[in-house]
Amino acid sequence: MGHVEDRWYKTLRHSGGRRERVKTELFGKGLRYRVRYIGPDGKERKKSFPDRAKREAEAFLVSTESDKLRGSYVDPKAGRITFGEYAENWLRTRSFDESTRESTEFRVRKHLLPFFGAEHLASIKPGHIREWDARLVGKLAPATRAVVFAHLRTILGAAVDDERIAKNPCSAKSVKPPRPVQRRVVPWRYDQVSAIRGGLAQRYRPMVDLGAGCGLRQGEILGLGVDDIDFDGGWVHVCRQVKLVRSRLVFGLPKNDRDRRIPLPDSVALVLRQHIDDFAPVSLTLPWEDPATDERVTVPLLFTTTRRGAINRRTFDNKSWRPAVVAAGITPTRFTGMHALRHFYASSLLDAGESIKALASYLGHADPGFTLRVYTHLMPASEERTRNAIDNLFRGDRWR
Template structure:
């Protein structure tokens, strides 16, 4: 229900009730004008326009109670986050993103300019484009939840320009087999098996730390990835399920099985869970522990610094070079979707040009064996 009424003092009052029956009103004051009553009529028109806009927002489902958005971003996040089903790492990342934005600002006062200034500040501070994108997406999730709860009408982060990400083929670092061999040779005895799981099974750092003896099926030559280790507040560890879609079985090479068997025999296992890698207090190692030993290993190997996670790229590149299809690589790496695998490694698969040349070469060699033989003879002579 809505109405407009002229007051005795010449002002106009527009009123309406929202879907919860709460009454809202706004006054449009009368002001003197050269033509008597002219300003009063314009005030009445303004009241009608305001009421029309409110009615339109109600009809289109975009109505927001003017008082609803007066809570701060942090207050809304604290309440909303309690209802979310998140892994520990996700909860930590979400909280960090909100704190780095402006948690004290009221939702109703948020503007696109706030988000743009925040992105600019992170860029100036030297954060990587990928990190900035992740933080903006995390805050955007909170803002969109506020839109769904009708605390704000629109998401102020929508359409904000982010720093350009480097293309995967330029951003990705893949160590050479020689580099991986040097690192393995320089690894401490307990670290040797850890590196092999990353390089030849594609395990993430947290997944490798969480391997138990029972996860290794020596008969079927399979490793069951069922959990991961994450660093919890206070420097402790949290053992959680792997990332969504990452629980999987990895088929192991015979050589890797021999390395794991020798590791278990010489290094032993710890605890009732039979962890094969151990950090402080008999628990599996967390990220800081592994990072420390990884840096030591790189120094000992005298190789250029690269991330332990790059060994996962090394494994993926090997599968692709051997002719494995997208789904095979996806399942081996534990990607939830094949699109993730493609967006990360599409540049490693042979292109149409590569396949066309290889096919044409095969046709030539089958149809003109003498030409193929002369080509091989010429190549031998050049060598």
């Protein structure tokens, strides 16, 4: 059992049992009270408190002994590592694919380390989290703030798991996580999609058909091989994408690391057959996931540059997609990228009565609930269907 030691006084025992409390040579110097206790590992621990803080010292001792009994004890020294040191170690040991690692490293080093980097983990309190987030309001978009906050919460959660700190300050009731503004998806009309398609070079036009007619993401379209298309069965197998990692192109798994099969409409199949006749697939070899790896994958790609190379999405967006959007009379924004073709696809399927579960599967969403939240306002209104169903049921003289 631990005890509280008064370093400014000591008790002398005289003959006959008399005790005398006298000042020590440390009187008036430094911290007065020192809590001594045995940690779960059997080693002695100490923590000092100033004059007039005996109650705080005793409370600390009681709390520590209780934590030991509950198995929730955390060594105070463990939290002395700086956030910057711990965050860098977390980045090094965390399991990411390389594209996610790159973006996470950028956000942590740009938005977290300047504020928290020099702070000891144990010294970070909910108030620091609130102050940090308040400084970012107006400087970062709400969606970006939400992502960076998630990184912070995950890092501090890992510190709890590693028994560096007792609890995660991001989980305090007074800390309100930033939430991205829920933007209502407004799908493009068919004539707008058609106009954008017409504004692209002929070799790139079928990319629009795959986005608007099959719901593929841009990277999935760029990574599609001729062997991934089952013309006879009517399926597209999405099993890879082309990604930009540390300024180099690589092949990688689709988002959420899940491949999927998507129904191939006859109209899209016809366009793809013609594209293959006009622009023969080019077998290209790229690293898999990490540019530094020795693993290489060769794919006969459907879409390549005029120089028969893999397409860099940034170059394509700036030199091909954006000019086509402008030519179609649409003002370019962060919402007018190729991802908008997936919204067109989703709205078309929902309007035709397709289920949310099937749509989520085709889009490659891990959670159908996410699909529902994004597209629920596009689902056909049920009121008129309800009226017609009852009218058809009750039509005639059966109730007369």
